Amino acid sequence: MADRQTLGSTARIARHPIHPMLVPFPIACFVGALATDIAYAMTAQMMWSDFSAWLLVAGLIMGILAAIAGLIDFLGNPEIRAQTPAWPHLLGNATVLVLSFFNALVHTRDAWASVVPTGLILSVIVVLILPVTGWLGWSMVYRHGVGVDP
Amino acid sequence: MRFQWLSMAHTMRVPRVLAFIALASCLAACDDGGGDPNAQIGPHPTLPEPTQYLLPPLHIARIVGWQKGETPSVAQGLKIQALATGLEHPRSLYVLPNGDVLVVESKSPAVQPIRRPKDIVMGWVESLSTSGGSNQETNRITLLRDTHGDGVPDVRSVFLDHLNSPFGVALVGNDLYVANTDAIVRYPYNSGDTKISAPGTTLAPLPGGPIDHHWTKSLVANPDGSSLYVGVGSNSNITENGMEAEKNRAAILEVDRATGRWRVFASGLRNPNGLSFEPQSGALWAVINERDELGPDLVPDYLTSVKDGGFYGWPYSYYGQHVDPRVKPERPDLVAKAIVPDYALSSHVAPLGLAFYTADNLPDTYRGGAFVGEHGSWNRSTLNGYKVIFVPFKDGQPSGMAQDVVTGFLNSDNQARGRPVGLAVDKSGALLIADDVGNTVWRVTSAVR
Numbered sequence: 385m386a387d388r389q390t391l392g393s394t395a396r397i398a399r400h401p402i403h404p405m406l407v408p409f410p411i412a413c414f415v416g417a418l419a420t421d422i423a424y425a426m427t428a429q430m431m432w433s434d435f436s437a438w439l440l441v442a443g444l445i446m447g448i449l450a451a452i453a454g455l456i457d458f459l460g461n462p463e464i465r466a467q468t469p470a471w472p473h474l475l476g477n478a479t480v481l482v483l484s485f486f487n488a489l490v491h492t493r494d495a496w497a498s499v500v501p502t503g504l505i506l507s508v509i510v511v512l513i514l515p516v517t518g519w520l521g522w523s524m525v526y527r528h529g530v531g532v533d534p
Numbered sequence: 535m536r537f538q539w540l541s542m543a544h545t546m547r548v549p550r551v552l553a554f555i556a557l558a559s560c561l562a563a564c565d566d567g568g569g570d571p572n573a574q575i576g577p578h579p580t581l582p583e584p585t586q587y588l589l590p591p592l593h594i595a596r597i598v599g600w601q602k603g604e605t606p607s608v609a610q611g612l613k614i615q616a617l618a619t620g621l622e623h624p625r626s627l628y629v630l631p632n633g634d635v636l637v638v639e640s641k642s643p644a645v646q647p648i649r650r651p652k653d654i655v656m657g658w659v660e661s662l663s664t665s666g667g668s669n670q671e672t673n674r675i676t677l678l679r680d681t682h683g684d685g686v687p688d689v690r691s692v693f694l695d696h697l698n699s700p701f702g703v704a705l706v707g708n709d710l711y712v713a714n715t716d717a718i719v720r721y722p723y724n725s726g727d728t729k730i731s732a733p734g735t736t737l738a739p740l741p742g743g744p745i746d747h748h749w750t751k752s753l754v755a756n757p758d759g760s761s762l763y764v765g766v767g768s769n770s771n772i773t774e775n776g777m778e779a780e781k782n783r784a785a786i787l788e789v790d791r792a793t794g795r796w797r798v799f800a801s802g803l804r805n806p807n808g809l810s811f812e813p814q815s816g817a818l819w820a821v822i823n824e825r826d827e828l829g830p831d832l833v834p835d836y837l838t839s840v841k842d843g844g845f846y847g848w849p850y851s852y853y854g855q856h857v858d859p860r861v862k863p864e865r866p867d868l869v870a871k872a873i874v875p876d877y878a879l880s881s882h883v884a885p886l887g888l889a890f891y892t893a894d895n896l897p898d899t900y901r902g903g904a905f906v907g908e909h910g911s912w913n914r915s916t917l918n919g920y921k922v923i924f925v926p927f928k929d930g931q932p933s934g935m936a937q938d939v940v941t942g943f944l945n946s947d948n949q950a951r952g953r954p955v956g957l958a959v960d961k962s963g964a965l966l967i968a969d970d971v972g973n974t975v976w977r978v979t980s981a982v983r
Contacts, residue, residue: 437651438651486588492655494773
């Protein structure tokens with residue numbers, strides 16, 4: 385295991401890594417989109433589908449920003465890249481963003497087809513991936529000490 | 535699909551990255567450019583299975599306008615010239631008994647609420663396809679008078695101004711009715727007037743904002759003048775703004791002229807326009823814009839007689855009992871009684887004008903039939919519409935294949951020089967066409983006279 389001194393973050397403000405500040409946004413948005421998708425599927429009230437569409441777009445924007453900060457850390461420090469959870473964390477979250485992009489397109493369909501079934505299925509898959517990639521990310525910080533100030 | 539997106543990037547100059555996103559995302563649901571539109575013209579259109587898209591086909595002709603000396607092309611035996619140019623988004627026409635022509639210049643209601651991210655994108659797309667975005671004066675009616683009958687108006691005046699997205703006009707006696715997007719308003723008119731300055735009186739409110747998706751309110755008076763019929767389009771493509779927004783919409787309303795009381799005359803008509811009485815049977819007819827985003831060949835727009843109390847399917851089904859999977863909760867009871875329309879015009883042509891021809895200026899073949907103004911498609915990679923067609927009638931029903939009468943609104947590069955909307959027949963028997971992109975009123979006459 386690498387020493388904490390060598391696992392510093394590259395994308396940071398006043399020695400605070402940016403990536404962990406941004407990741408809550410896409411997580412909350414994509415989980416929220418699943419909740420509003422379920423609400424739509426149960427009620428057929430378009431308001432819920434509209435909420436999902438906004439949550440997906442907001443989650444994508446913030447998720448892309450989080451991905452940029454994370455990629456800078458990943459590419460900026462070979463010691464971070466060498467951590468066991470790093471690659472699965474990156475690939476898992478890239479999958480989340482790609483699926484959510486397609487999910488946002490599905491949500492541009494009109495009325496029932498905007499959610500059921502494809503949109504709802506994509507939302508479920510994304511929310512199932514998030515705890516796994518989150519766990520891997522937390523491992524890197526809390527166990528390996530990535531980005532932790534020495 | 536690949537070709538269609540590249541062609542869209544070319545004609546609309548969409549940023550290349552968007553085109554690539556579109557290419558990547560069409561993998562799941564690619565389509566061809568659509569079949570032969572002629573297979574969908576007539577009483578029995580072929581209907582393919584519906585398709586769901588990640589990105590619907592999107593191809594709007596880029597606007598170039600008419601160069602000096604350019605005109606649309608006309609069928610043999612006809613000639614065409616501009617009756618008036620330099621108008622501001624002319625959308626419909628009405629001919630007064632003394633021969634004066636009213637040109638309704640109108641643009642969509644200012645601000646549509648943004649309910650989801652798609653509305654922002656679609657608003658941008660629509661702004662590319664219309665010339666109505668300018669800040670010139672519009673939402674008015676311009677009067678044209680051709681004293682000498684030579685096709686060159688010698689009087690042009692602002693007849694009515696400061697209207698609210700007007701479309702339909704009807705005159706009964708000395709009462710002139712204008713269908714704004716939110717109300718039918720009555721004005722006093724005397725033969726020969728070139729301007730009305732008296733304030734209007736509201737006869738009946740109509741479903742307008744805050745959401746006002748299909749905003750054109752087509753208007754016609756019945757032959758005895760007792761009732762007005764007004765077309766009220768749906769407030770969405772297919773209920774995506776919620777069912778509450780569709781109250782009294784996708785319908786033709788019958789308004790009692792004496793009292794302003796109204797009722798739903800017929801429903802399930804997604805966006806009815808061109809309301810007209812067929813001369814032989816006396817039945818009410820209209821052209822209907824059907825739903826989008828089910829594929830290049832769904833759903834055909836149509837020309838139909840409108841029965842009292844009839845239900846024509848929207849939103850639950852199309853062409854009778856073809857259920858639209860996007861509408862919940864379902865209504866099998868309504869689907870069961872949905873009427874199959876009379877005559878399909880093919881998909882996405884966007885018919886907005888209808889005029890039955892009973893005059894005798896044009897060649898005899900046109901007598902008794904109907905002209906239809908097709909504004910043109912957006913939801914189809916191969917453009918469709920963008921022309922005026924003629925549907926022959928016999929015994930009060932369409933008989934035979936539609937013919938192209940006025941074409942050339944697109945140039946050879948599929949760019950829009952103009953787009954036809956409302957139609958009318960003037961006192962001399964010439965066909966008038968409102969062109970809201972070319973900002974022109976065209977006049978079609980017989981070539982020999």
